[in-house]
Amino acid sequence: MKKLISRSSLIELAPYEFGLNVADIKFIRKNEYISGAVGELPFTDVWPELWLLDDACYDQANHICKQIESEVKQNNIDWSCIECGEINANSFEFCWSCGELRRV
Ligand SMILES: [Zn+2]
Known part of the structure; x- marks a missing residue:
């Protein structure tokens, strides 16, 4: 088995x-329930991990993960308000400065 990826939470x-x-x-999945051990182990050792059952799938799986990673990053990009030009965090649906609805 090969380890494919680890992230700080199951949600990620x-x-x-x-x-x-x-x-x-x-x-x-590994480390799904181990977070109680945080403090005794290096924290990255207790992150949930995904392991491939079939190593032959590694290249394909790795490719999929890279694609997903870039999508996740794109979704975290800040946006600029078309009304006032202010930069807003991705989580905002309205401009914090002028209240304009997000349109990007
Ligand atoms: Zn604005």
Whole structure:
């Protein structure tokens, strides 16, 4: 088995699991329930991990994960208000400065 990816939470792993499921790539989760040990182990050692059951799928799975990662990053990009030009955090649906609705 090969380790494919680890993230700080199961929530962050979810889009990767979804992508692998869509591609019918088999994997297992590790460290799903180990977070109680944080403090005794280096914290990255207790992050939830996805491991491939079939190493032959590694290249394909890795490619899928890279695609998902770039999508996740794009979704975190700030946006600029078309009304006043102010930069807003991705989580805002309205401009914090002028109240204009997000249109990008
Ligand atoms: Zn604005």
